[in-house]
Amino acid sequence: MLEKMIEMIEKNAPAMAEDLKSRLLNNPDTKSFRTLDDEALYEDIHALYSRIGYWLMRDPEKGDVKSYYMELGKRRRMEGFPLRELVRYLILTKRHIWDTVSQKGLMDAPAELNSGIDLITYLNRFFDFAIYYTTLGYYKSLGV
Amino acid sequence: MLTKRLVELIQSNASELSRSIVKQILSHPTTTSYRNIGENTLFDMIHDICSRFSYWLSEDNERGEVKEHYRNLGKQRFQQGIALPEVISALYLTKRKLWEFMTAERDVNSSLDLNQILETSFLLVRFFDHAVLHVTEGYEEMLKEKYGYVAPLEDPARFEEALAEKEKKMATIEEEPRLPELCFTKGMIRLET
Structure with missing residues (x-):
């Protein structure tokens, strides 16, 4: 069942990425994202959604999760983003994935609830590290 | 609840x-x-x-x-x-x-x-x-x-500046000259600009 949820996210990646992009650009709490190239923003989100299975199953404490998000924090800091907007962006992304899975009715049957709990576990583990490393990358580049 | x-x-x-x-x-x-x-x-x-x-x-x-x-x-x-x-x-x-x-x-x-x-x-x-x-x-x-x-983008002036830069960049991409269209007329190639 968990595989089915992951497959659904990857299959719907283009529409989901477009939807999240539009939410970010219209949200006053993430307004710095309006300064990014629209296409690049879409590609960033799409890259995560279209390979969400790969990302969720990685060991987030090391390897590419660590390096990707540390670099993201550093880059956005240099582009002038406030850190709280980056944290909010990652929280919104996590919720967007969760809301989409819920709305698609993939957790309606009792047997699917266990997979729902597993999906929250994986999503949380991944995004906790994503937020931690983004903050670390941002904070280190501040040099305080 | x-x-x-x-x-x-x-x-x-x-x-x-x-x-x-x-x-x-x-x-x-x-x-x-x-x-x-x-x-x-x-x-x-x-x-x-x-x-x-x-x-x-x-x-x-x-x-x-x-x-x-x-x-x-x-x-x-x-x-x-x-x-x-x-x-x-x-x-x-x-x-x-x-x-x-x-x-x-x-x-x-x-x-x-x-x-x-x-x-x-x-x-x-x-x-x-x-x-x-x-x-x-x-x-x-x-x-x-x-x-x-x-953060620089919290400054309204810097934010507007960044938005204007983005717009300018997008406009430049749109204005890039198109390649001339190839028209095939009785075996001859005519370039239309």
């Missing part, structure tokens, strides 16, 4: 859970600065979350007290010299312990409704999302106060 049984289970195990969380924070490599904070102070703070779990998780408090409490915590940790990533890591270690406790209950207590676990998990995640966000806000306020650091 809060999932009463599971929440009560956490609250009744608050002391044991808090001790275990404190132990982890004090020994974890990502939260080493917490060793400078008194163990009792740390215990009291975490115990407050666990013992009043239903209070903290209720939606009304998220907008009011949670926001205020965690903004202040961010400021306080800044003044204590604890780096923001460490503060965030401590919050996540706390969440993870509570999470493990809840999902372990799923395995040993078959009478617990999966819907309840799912709902409580969702509330737990939402609570810590807000906590992390508000701690960050409080910390950023102190960065401004102490070092005068404000």
Whole structure:
């Protein structure tokens, strides 16, 4: 069942990425994202959604999760983003994935609830590290 | 509606859970600065979350007290010299312990409704999302106060400038000359510009 949820996210990646992009650009709490190239923003989100299975199953404490998000924090800091907007962006992304899975009715049957709990576990583990490393990358580049 | 049984289970195990969380924070490599904070102070703070779990998780408090409490915590940790990533890591270690406790209950207590676990998990995640966000806000306020650091895009003039730069870049891409169209007429190629 968990595989089915992951497959659904990857299959719907283009529409989901477009939807999240539009939410970010219209949200006053993430307004710095309006300064990014629209296409690049879409590609960033799409890259995560279209390979969400790969990302969720990685060991987030090391390897590419660590390096990707540390670099993201550093880059956005240099582009002038406030850190709280980056944290909010990652929280919104996590919720967007969760809301989409819920709305698609993939957790309606009792047997699917266990997979729902597993999906929250994986999503949380991944995004906790994503937020931690983004903050670390941002904070280190501040040099305080 | 809060999932009463599971929440009560956490609250009744608050002391044991808090001790275990404190132990982890004090020994974890990502939260080493917490060793400078008194163990009792740390215990009291975490115990407050666990013992009043239903209070903290209720939606009304998220907008009011949670926001205020965690903004202040961010400021306080800044003044204590604890780096923001460490503060965030401590919050996540706390969440993870509570999470493990809840999902372990799923395995040993078959009478617990999966819907309840799912709902409580969702509330737990939402609570810590807000906590992390508000701690960050409080910390950023102190960065401004102490070092005068404000993210450049927070300055309306810089923000407008960045938007104008983006527009200009997009316009340049649109204005790039198109390649001439090839028209095939009786075997001859005519270039139309």
